Amino acid sequence: xxxxxxxxxxxxxxxxxxxxxxxxxxxxxxxxxxxxxxxxxxxxxxxxxxxxxxxxxxxxxxxxxxxxxxxxxxxxxxxxxxxxxxxxxxxxxxxxxxxxxxxxxxxxxxxxxxxxxxxxxxxxxxxxxxxxxxxxxxxxxxxxxxxxxxxxxxxxxxxxxxxxxxxxxxxxxxxxxxxxxxxxxxxxxxxxxxxxxxxxxxxxxxxxxxxxxxxxxxxxxxxxxxxxxxxxxxxxxxxxxxxxxxxxxxxxxxxxxxxxxxxxxxxxxxxxxxxxxxxxxxxxxxxxxxxxxxxxxxxxx
Amino acid sequence: xxxxxxxxxxxxxxxxxxxxxxxxxxxxxxxxxxxxxxxxxxxxxxxxxxxxxxxxxxxxxxxxxxxxxxxxxxxxxxxxxxxxxxxxxxxxxxxxxxxxxxxxxxxxxxxxxxxxxxxxxxxxxxxxxxxxxxxxxxxxxxxxxxxxxxxxxxxxxxxxxxxxxxxxxxx
Numbered sequence: 001x002x003x004x005x006x007x008x009x010x011x012x013x014x015x016x017x018x019x020x021x022x023x024x025x026x027x028x029x030x031x032x033x034x035x036x037x038x039x040x041x042x043x044x045x046x047x048x049x050x051x052x053x054x055x056x057x058x059x060x061x062x063x064x065x066x067x068x069x070x071x072x073x074x075x076x077x078x079x080x081x082x083x084x085x086x087x088x089x090x091x092x093x094x095x096x097x098x099x100x101x102x103x104x105x106x107x108x109x110x111x112x113x114x115x116x117x118x119x120x121x122x123x124x125x126x127x128x129x130x131x132x133x134x135x136x137x138x139x140x141x142x143x144x145x146x147x148x149x150x151x152x153x154x155x156x157x158x159x160x161x162x163x164x165x166x167x168x169x170x171x172x173x174x175x176x177x178x179x180x181x182x183x184x185x186x187x188x189x190x191x192x193x194x195x196x197x198x199x200x201x202x203x204x205x206x207x208x209x210x211x212x213x214x215x216x217x218x219x220x221x222x223x224x225x226x227x228x229x230x231x232x233x234x235x236x237x238x239x240x241x242x243x244x245x246x247x248x249x250x251x252x253x254x255x256x257x258x259x260x261x262x263x264x265x266x267x268x269x270x271x272x273x274x275x276x277x278x279x280x281x282x283x284x285x286x287x288x289x290x291x292x293x294x295x296x297x298x299x300x301x
Numbered sequence: 302x303x304x305x306x307x308x309x310x311x312x313x314x315x316x317x318x319x320x321x322x323x324x325x326x327x328x329x330x331x332x333x334x335x336x337x338x339x340x341x342x343x344x345x346x347x348x349x350x351x352x353x354x355x356x357x358x359x360x361x362x363x364x365x366x367x368x369x370x371x372x373x374x375x376x377x378x379x380x381x382x383x384x385x386x387x388x389x390x391x392x393x394x395x396x397x398x399x400x401x402x403x404x405x406x407x408x409x410x411x412x413x414x415x416x417x418x419x420x421x422x423x424x425x426x427x428x429x430x431x432x433x434x435x436x437x438x439x440x441x442x443x444x445x446x447x448x449x450x451x452x453x454x455x456x457x458x459x460x461x462x463x464x465x466x467x468x469x470x471x472x
Binding site (some may be wrong): 087094095096098099100101113117120137138139140141142143144145246247248249252254256257258259262263264265271272275276279300 | 307376402420421422423424426427429430431441451453454455456457458459460461462
């Protein structure tokens with residue numbers, strides 16, 4: 001030990017460090033391998049391909065045990081020269097909510113208790129179109145469209161300058177190179193700061209364990225998209241990342257019976273969304289907030 | 302020799318222009334089979350042996366279920382269906398188109414919708430927008446040509462209010 005006096009302060013420091021390591025070691029070794037791997041998992045963007053494969057295998061096994069089905073979890077990356085844009089024809093939306101339930105079915109959302117929906121259709125009085133304070137989204141008439149009202153579906157606008165990404169304290173949500181704002185459900189800590197930051201109410205939270213009946217589960221999923229989520233994470237529209245990266249339309253676009261929804265690549269001059277922006281009267285919601293959403297509302301007639 | 306070259310060059314140019322013109326007239330879109338009623342097509346299976354009565358009237362014997370509510374004051378059946386060959390549709394100038402190209406008939410009056418449809422921004426889109434089967438739907442896949450006005454739909458249920466346990470959707 002030498003000539004130096006061993007003080008009480010040093011003794012307590014050494015003791016607490018030893019106790020902390022001992023506790024960590026015992027807790028990590030006493031839980032299952034799966035739980036330990038999940039706890040020590042890195043952020044998705046920092047993982048190597050080999051680590052991603054390991055994570056996918058572990059998750060597929062976990063889902064197989066929970067739902068009895070073999071899920072295919074894709075980690076397909078963004079295509080080059082792509083920026084996804086969405087178009088919504090307000091002259092044709094009748095507020096039937098088929099898009100809402102098609103999204104729920106495609107994206108494995110919690111169904112009955114709690115009920116999570118990524119698309120919210122608001123009913124606005126004609127003549128005061130952007131008066132959101134007077135809007136109603138619990139409307140339930142016998143038939144739609146009701147005379148004197150227009151309908152506007154709202155979902156995550158996938159902003160180019162997303163406030164939710166700025167405020168996340170752990171960087172569990174980020175904007176992918178093709179413009180889709182995604183959430184890594186294994187990294188999200190559930191603080192809900194992003195929900196407070198979003199001006200469009202685009203995000204929803206899993207307050208309880210999500211209830212997804214196994215027979216209704218969609219097994220073609222993406223790690224950052226529609227794989228079944230857990231309690232305590234935030235989720236939102238991902239532009240059906242599992243579909244669009246293979247060139248398919250999102251589920252809401254296919255479900256709309258009046259053809260109000262359009263989708264395409266903003267960087268492709270021949271795409272439908274570019275034609276709409278060029279030829280129709282487009283606007284975006286809350287443009288004064290400078291979030292630069294990629295969800296364009298327009299009137300085709 | 303030079304004259305031959307010039308003449309053949311002109312011929313090639315003329316052929317190219319004609320080809321382009323022909324191609325622009327027959328721009329083809331991949332559409333599904335027209336949604337005929339059961340057993341109604343080909344129409345000539347009944348009409349080939351029948352006399353054509355071109356008098357404008359309400360039909361009494363057959364096709365009674367079709368009531369025209371689509372510019373009914375200005376036209377009747379044989380203005381769109383060809384009187385001599387019922388397997389074809391008739392454009393305003395008398396040209397024939399088959400039912401797979403019925404959009405050319407609709408586009409005569411609904412020009413701005415036709416332009417939007419050709420660009421891919423009118424109507425329902427399904428399937429692949431690139432890299433796969435890009436499908437266009439025919440006008441008649443969504444719009445009934447004899448009675449095109451859409452009937453109102455029953456909306457899907459509203460979201461549950463917070464702190465409310467509602468009945469399951471669909472159950």
